[in-house]
Amino acid sequence: xxxxxxxxxxxxxxAVLVFGWLAFIHRVDPVAAPPVAALGSAVSGxxxxxxxxxxxxxxxxxxxxxxxxxxxxxxxxxxCHSPEMILTQxxxxxxxWQATIxxxxxVYKAPIAPADDTALIAALTALPTQMTPGQVAPAPTAPGQAxxx
Numbered sequence: 001x002x003x004x005x006x007x008x009x010x011x012x013x014x015a016v017l018v019f020g021w022l023a024f025i026h027r028v029d030p031v032a033a034p035p036v037a038a039l040g041s042a043v044s045g046x047x048x049x050x051x052x053x054x055x056x057x058x059x060x061x062x063x064x065x066x067x068x069x070x071x072x073x074x075x076x077x078x079x080c081h082s083p084e085m086i087l088t089q090x091x092x093x094x095x096x097w098q099a100t101i102x103x104x105x106x107v108y109k110a111p112i113a114p115a116d117d118t119a120l121i122a123a124l125t126a127l128p129t130q131m132t133p134g135q136v137a138p139a140p141t142a143p144g145q146a147x148x149x
Contacts, residue, residue: 062087069123076112076120080104087129097121
């Protein structure tokens, strides 16, 4: 191939790109506002149809039991976890709950104060779903205070 052939080929490709771009921008108006879809209406374009719809979510029926530590669980856990999710956790001992809290704090940046760990673990292990039959819930502790022995 000669230099002239390469130059003409490049010019032809450039011309195709320019004319294609001009055709595209005349077809799509960048300053036009997108159409507003009414509920249940549809918007079509480019072979795709989008349909607006609405859904009704079920009511939250699960609630944390009213225990001395439920406020601490609510403050530290329910921003991300539903009560149902908290109440359906497998039975975990204090060490496993501590590892879970450490993971939430470290990996997911949960704003759980380290001073609350002991009281939060006591509250979590005292949930009815965490206790085995016949087990007595530990005495509640204030945040930052060690549980009674």
